[in-house]
Amino acid sequence: MDQNIRSKLRAVVLECRSLLEQSIKEELQGRFGIYASGKNGHLIIEDETRMGHLDREEQELRKALLDHLKLFGAEGQTAADALDQFIRETAFTWLNRFVAFKMLEARSLIRETISRLGNSNGFKMWLTEPGNEAHLPDYEKGDLPQNGRGEGPRQRAYRSFVFAQCRKLSEEVQVLFDPDSLPSRFFPRPRVLKELVDLLNDPNLTEAWQPGNEETIGWVYQGFNSEELEQAFREVRISKKKFEARDISTVTQLFTPKWIVQFLVENTLGRLWLELHPDSNLANSLSYIAPFDYRQKANNKGQRIKSVKEITFLDPACGTMHFGLVAFDLFVEMYREEMANAGKPGWPEKPPVESEGEIPAAIIANNLHGIDIDLRAVQLSALTLYLKAKTLNPKVQLKESRLACANVHMLDGDNLKQFIERAKLGPTHKRILTALQDRLKESEHLGSLLRLEEDIRQLIAEEHERYKREGRQLLIPGLAEQQFEVEAGQQKFWEKLESQIKQELDAFVRDHTGAEAEQTFFAGEAAKGLRLLDLMAQRYDVVVTNPPYMSARKMNAKLKSLMAASYPDGKSDLYVAFIQRCLNFTSPKGRVGMLTMHSFMFISSHEKLRTSIRKEAVIESMAHLGPALFDVGNPGTLQTSAYVFRQEEDPKVRQNAVGTYFRLVKEPDSEAKRRRFEEALINLRAGWDDPIVYRYSQGDFDAIPGSPWVYWITPGLREVFEKFPKLGEIAQPRQGLATADNFRFLRFWWEAGLDRIGFGCKNTREAQATGKRWFPYMKGGGFKRWYGNQEYVVNWERNGAEIRNFINPETGKAYSRPQNTDYYFRRGVTCNRISSKLFSVQTIMHGGFIFELSWPRCFSGKDNIQSSWE
Numbered sequence: 035m036d037q038n039i040r041s042k043l044r045a046v047v048l049e050c051r052s053l054l055e056q057s058i059k060e061e062l063q064g065r066f067g068i069y070a071s072g073k074n075g076h077l078i079i080e081d082e083t084r085m086g087h088l089d090r091e092e093q094e095l096r097k098a099l100l101d102h103l104k105l106f107g108a109e110g111q112t113a114a115d116a117l118d119q120f121i122r123e124t125a126f127t128w129l130n131r132f133v134a135f136k137m138l139e140a141r142s143l144i145r146e147t148i149s150r151l152g153n154s155n156g157f158k159m160w161l162t163e164p165g166n167e168a169h170l171p172d173y174e175k176g177d178l179p180q181n182g183r184g185e186g187p188r189q190r191a192y193r194s195f196v197f198a199q200c201r202k203l204s205e206e207v208q209v210l211f212d213p214d215s216l217p218s219r220f221f222p223r224p225r226v227l228k229e230l231v232d233l234l235n236d237p238n239l240t241e242a243w244q245p246g247n248e249e250t251i252g253w254v255y256q257g258f259n260s261e262e263l264e265q266a267f268r269e270v271r272i273s274k275k276k277f278e279a280r281d282i283s284t285v286t287q288l289f290t291p292k293w294i295v296q297f298l299v300e301n302t303l304g305r306l307w308l309e310l311h312p313d314s315n316l317a318n319s320l321s322y323i324a325p326f327d328y329r330q331k332a333n334n335k336g337q338r339i340k341s342v343k344e345i346t347f348l349d350p351a352c353g354t355m356h357f358g359l360v361a362f363d364l365f366v367e368m369y370r371e372e373m374a375n376a377g378k379p380g381w382p383e384k385p386p387v388e389s390e391g392e393i394p395a396a397i398i399a400n401n402l403h404g405i406d407i408d409l410r411a412v413q414l415s416a417l418t419l420y421l422k423a424k425t426l427n428p429k430v431q432l433k434e435s436r437l438a439c440a441n442v443h444m445l446d447g448d449n450l451k452q453f454i455e456r457a458k459l460g461p462t463h464k465r466i467l468t469a470l471q472d473r474l475k476e477s478e479h480l481g482s483l484l485r486l487e488e489d490i491r492q493l494i495a496e497e498h499e500r501y502k503r504e505g506r507q508l509l510i511p512g513l514a515e516q517q518f519e520v521e522a523g524q525q526k527f528w529e530k531l532e533s534q535i536k537q538e539l540d541a542f543v544r545d546h547t548g549a550e551a552e553q554t555f556f557a558g559e560a561a562k563g564l565r566l567l568d569l570m571a572q573r574y575d576v577v578v579t580n581p582p583y584m585s586a587r588k589m590n591a592k593l594k595s596l597m598a599a600s601y602p603d604g605k606s607d608l609y610v611a612f613i614q615r616c617l618n619f620t621s622p623k624g625r626v627g628m629l630t631m632h633s634f635m636f637i638s639s640h641e642k643l644r645t646s647i648r649k650e651a652v653i654e655s656m657a658h659l660g661p662a663l664f665d666v667g668n669p670g671t672l673q674t675s676a677y678v679f680r681q682e683e684d685p686k687v688r689q690n691a692v693g694t695y696f697r698l699v700k701e702p703d704s705e706a707k708r709r710r711f712e713e714a715l716i717n718l719r720a721g722w723d724d725p726i727v728y729r730y731s732q733g734d735f736d737a738i739p740g741s742p743w744v745y746w747i748t749p750g751l752r753e754v755f756e757k758f759p760k761l762g763e764i765a766q767p768r769q770g771l772a773t774a775d776n777f778r779f780l781r782f783w784w785e786a787g788l789d790r791i792g793f794g795c796k797n798t799r800e801a802q803a804t805g806k807r808w809f810p811y812m813k814g815g816g817f818k819r820w821y822g823n824q825e826y827v828v829n830w831e832r833n834g835a836e837i838r839n840f841i842n843p844e845t846g847k848a849y850s851r852p853q854n855t856d857y858y859f860r861r862g863v864t865c866n867r868i869s870s871k872l873f874s875v876q877t878i879m880h881g882g883f884i885f886e887l888s889w890p891r892c893f894s895g896k897d898n899i900q901s902s903w904e
Contacts, residue, residue, distance in 0.1 A: 035242065040253055042238050047129070047257035050233055054125035057226040062121075065182060066096045070114040077103070077113035087182060095219050102216055124217035126258060126410050129230075130210060131200065133254055134417050136234055140243040143424050147199055148231055152188055157195045169194055189224045196221070206432040207420045210413040245425050249292070251414045252354035256289050258410075288664055290356055290580045290629055293708045294657070294676050297322045298627035299360045301655050301678045302576045303347060306625060307368055310340060311380060316367055322711075324655040324694040325718050342368045343386040343400050348574040348619055350482035351581045351612065352404030352437070355415040361578070362422050365401050369393045394423030394430045403436040403569055407481030412439045438566040440481040442474045443559050453560070462497050463534070467560075469493050474563050479593045483600065483611050485618075487571040577619045578627040581612035583672075603642045610634055610643060617651060617679065625680050626651070632658065632675040635743040644741055651679040652691035652732060656745075659707055660699025673699075689733040695745040697726045768857050770812075770885035771828065773837055774849035779829045780811065786827050794882045795859045798833055807831040812864050812885040828884055830858075858884045 063069035065088070067080030079100065088096065099120070106116035138144045145156030152173075161170045169191040177186035185193065197213050204211040212218060222230060242250045304320045342365065349357045369386055370393070376385040387396050404415050415437050423430055450471055454464050473489050585607050586594055597605040604611035609630040616626045634640040647653075656677040663674050682688050696714055701707040710726065717724040730745035737752045738744060739760060761767075773779040783791060792806035801809055811828035829836055840850045861881040 035247055035249065035253070039239070039242055042236070043242055043250065043253050044257035044260060046233050046236060046239060047254050048261065050129050050230055051125055051258055053226060053229055053233075054128060054222060055121050057223060058121045058124055058220055061183070061220070061223065062099075062117075066092070066099070068096070068099065068117065070117055077117060092182075098216060098219075120217075123410070124220050127210070127215070127217040127413070128220075128222055129258070130254070130410075130413060130417065132230060132234060133251070134203075134210065134421075135199070136243045137248075137250065137421055138424075141245050141421070141425050141428075143421075143428055144199065144203075147196070149235060151227065151231055152192050156199075157192055160195050160198065161191070166194075166198075184223050184225060186224075193221050207416045209409075209416045209437070248359055248418055248421050248425075249354075249356060251418050251421075252289055252356050255354050255411060255414050288580060288583070289353075291663065291704050291708070292356075292360075293322070293704075293711070294580075294629055294659075294663070295357050295360050297657055297711075298578050298629065298676055298678065299357060299364060302578055302625040302627040303345070303361055303364055305654070305678075306345070306575060307342075307364075311371070311375075313380065314371060316364075316371060319367070322715070324696075325715075326654075326694070339380065339382050341382045341386050342372045343396060345401060345576070346403060346572065346574040346621075347401055347576045347578070348403040348405070348569070348572075349579045350405045350577065350616065350619060351579045352406045352415050353411050353580075355402075355404055355418040357578045357580075358402050358404060358415065359418060359422060361402060361576075362397055362419065365397045366393055366426065369396065391427045391430060394426045395432055398423055398432055398435050400436075403572070403574065405438050405440050405482045405566065405569055407440045407478070409439045409441065412437050436569065438569045439562055440484065440566055441478045442563045442566060443478070465497070466490065466493055470563055470567065474566075476596055477566070479590075479596055480600070482570075483597075483608075483615050484570075485600065485615075486567050490567060490571070573621040573624065574619055575621055575624050576627070577616045577624065579612065579616065580629040581616075582608045583631055584608045603640075603646060606639060607631065607633075610640065613643065613647070617647070617681070620681050622683065623681055625654070625678055627676070627678045629674060629676045632660070632673050635675065637742075638740050641740045644735075644743065647679065648688060648732060648735075648741075649685075650681060650683075650688075652682045652688050653693040653743075654678045654680050654691075655694045655696075657696045657698055657707075657711060658745075662702055663704050663707065665703070691732045692729050693732065693745070695728040695730060697728065697746055765863065768854040770853060770858070771834075771837075772851040772853070772886070773828065774840060774851070776813075779837055780813065780826050781808065781829075782825050783808075783810070783827050791827055792830075796881060797859050798855055801830060801859060802833045809859075810883045812883045824883070830884060 059069065067078075067084060069078050070076065071078055085093065085096065102120065103113050103116045106113075106119070111119075132148055135144070135148045139146055139149060145159060146154040147156045148154065151157075160166055161173055172187035172191040175187035177188055180186050181190070197218075200211040200213040200218065204213060241247065242253075300320045300323045304316065304323050305326070308314055308317055308320075308323075345365075345368075347358075347361050347365075349355065352358060370390065372381060373385040373387070373390070375381040377383055387393055398419050402419065404412070406412050406415065416435060419435060419437075420432060423432060450467060454467065469489060470486070473484065473486055477484050477486075586597070586605060589597065594605070597608075597611060601611035601614060604614050613626075613628065613630065613634065616628060620626055634643055656675060659674045659676060661671070661673045664672055682691070696711055698707045698710055701710050714724040714727050718727060728745045734752060735741045735743055735745075737755045738747075739755075739762070786808040790806060791808045791810065792801055792804040793810065795801040795804065795809065807829055808827040809830045810824065811826040812824065813826045834852055834855075837850045838848065838852060841848055859881050862885070864885055
């Protein structure tokens with residue numbers, strides 16, 4: 035989809051959102067007497083005695099909404115905020131449904147439903163079908179008289195038709211089309227409906243709805259959230275506000291370029307397939323796979339031949355399933371190839387499905403898994419896969435999917451107690467459910483990073499130990515006692531326990547239909563929690579994602595605390611923790627494909643992370659993208675890398691593994707990077723070298739202190755690090771003075787005057803003895819070798835008394851940071867901390883300078899600069 039269509043789509047989505055939200059607000063205030071005060075944001079609820087104009091159905095709807103707002107108030111959210119959230123979710127739900135109808139119509143998967151509203155052919159045919167006879171007279175009556183919502187008889191009949199369509203679709207995509215959900219009951223009024231459909235019918239958007247453009251759903255999601263994203267970043271930038279839990283899904287949303295998706299999917303799932311089946315014809319169609327000798331790599335002797343139906347793929351931050359779309363297409367070809375080769379050497383004896391028409395349902399039921407912190411994204415993921423499957427086979431029946439929302443709210447109170455008493459569950463069930471409830475409170479912050487399965491596994495082990503201490507057996511039908519000693523046995527125990535709890539939850543929901551909203555909500559959220567745990571408890575052959583990026587300085591206090599406790603080596607950024615989590619999700623020999631910031635590859639604070647990665651995985655391939663992959667914000671600051679890891683237990687194999695690296699850091703934008711990457715692949719397949727391609731042994735990273743992943747250095751440069759002493763061994767680097775107000779404390783030397791400057795001091799004692807105010811200061815500047823940037827002087831009178839006493843009056847803490855003062859005025863070598871040019875240093879042979887924080891200086895232990903470089 036080109037940029038013009040994406041821009042038009044974003045504008046239309048924002049206009050639709052505004053239209054729907056304003057309409058819902060007006061209806062809630064004007065008809066239901068529920069609105070937020072403009073002055074203080076408090077929720078105003080008019081007295082029920084003033085609601086005589088509402089019919090019985092509308093009175094029940096008003097009560098259901100108030101119960102809903104009360105539920106979220108119990109979690110600490112203000113009623114006004116809960117109302118805003120409900121309005122936003124309702125607008126999002128109906129917009130998504132109408133987008134889905136447009137895309138389903140374009141694929142001829144449903145009869146015309148919305149494109150001409152009441153004149154749609156699908157509506158007219160529905161009126162004539164058995165069971166809909168009661169609506170035909172309403173259609174014939176026309177548009178008058180109108181009810182309180184502005185609906186005439188014909189519009190009411192049309193509303194019933196749309197609900198019938200939703201109910202039918204909910205059999206396969208319930209998360210989006212559930213007609214009984216609260217947002218469903220706020221159907222757009224006729225005027226709004228017409229404006230909405232007119233916007234979606236814009237001829238400039240025709241291509242967006244067509245088959246092959248399933249990624250339109252992702253652009254709708256991004257467009258809907260775009261203004262909130264901009265506002266959230268503006269507040270962080272201007273007011274230094276931290277991102278709250280509700281902001282996480284919005285501010286960490288980046289739509290991955292399709293060629294990067296293809297690179298990661300082909301080099302994980304595609305590479306796995308070629309290793310399983312070296313004779314696969316798919317080798318010729320995987321155009322983005324890094325060349326490797328898969329015929330030599332394959333060694334399946336003595337191993338059970340794995341069917342495609344058993345290969346599992348997870349995106350733990352799935353958004354709208356962008357990676358899943360590309361994986362779906364690849365899985366289709368894998369199924370077809372296995373069907374064609376079933377019974378041959380190296381292939382399973384039986385085909386994975388009976389017919390090609392069963393492939394889409396098999397992929398969704400067995401292969402593709404997705405988790406996201408945002409329920410709206412899960413809705414759209416379900417729609418994305420539904421469209422993909424139905425496009426391939428319109429008659430396919432989709433009974434189940436492997437999607438879960440990682441934001442679950444099992445309310446406190448008596449709900450869990452009532453459920454356990456009603457279900458007559460034993461103490462084991464009670465303890466496990468209570469633990470599940472406690473841990474899920476953190477899900478709105480951590481999402482997929484919540485290690486829920488580890489907590490439950492530990493709890494199951496504790497239950498087993500409890501029964502052993504008491505001299506009893508924890509008997510579960512079909513499960514031997516000794517099986518508890520292994521993880522697989524614990525997994526079977528949990529599966530049986532989960533099955534029992536799910537059955538009781540279903541019964542609980544049936545028994546409480548029409549009961550208190552709190553009980554129904556509890557049952558629904560508990561089922562969501564079990565579904566999430568089910569996905570988290572599995573281990574996957576392939577895990578691929580573009581995780582959220584958020585540095586610790588932008589996290590709220592709760593999230594920062596959870597990250598420090600759960601991911602001490604990854605607490606600096608969400609993406610770093612996701613690297614660890616994705617490796618945790620993979621099975622032995624499984625692969626991880628990710629697009630993240632590239633900082634973890636180099637900086638010293640991530641040395642432990644790099645070590646831990648290399649202790650369990652090998653780096654198979656990498657497209658090092660550098661700046662400007664994303665055209666958002668400041669493209670130069672968002673520097674990225676796409677890479678593939680493979681789990682490997684053998685330390686020798688890990689150490690000697692040779693990865694393929696594509697260095698794409700100089701190309702100016704995503705399109706240029708794609709073209710250069712494709713050019714490099716063409717050269718490699720032709721047997722030619724390419725200057726941006728590097729083959730690097732994983733063990734060679736250890737040549738440089740800290741083991742940064744500098745794959746592009748030459749063998750000669752690496753040998754320098756291996757043979758010669760390190761700079762830190764002969765000249766220790768030190769950081770210097772941070773004044774916190776350079777305008778106040780610095781001058782150019784000609785401003786201060788030579789007679790007021792203390793030249794040639796050897797230490798701080800000599801400087802203080804001079805009685806001078808100003809002293810030479812090495813602040814930095816432009817690129818220079820090997821001398822220069824000596825224009826500044828700093829106020830260090832009376833040993834820096836004024837700078838040392840530059841205090842924050844509110845906290846009592848010093849603004850300034852005089853560091854390593856014993857090294858002031860000594861001879862040394864100074865260099866820039868950051869430079870886009872070549873390395874440069876300035877040598878201060880005679881000393882006499884104070885140096886700045888951002889210009890660290892190296893000092894020889896012998897105070898002899900010449901010896902430091904010999």
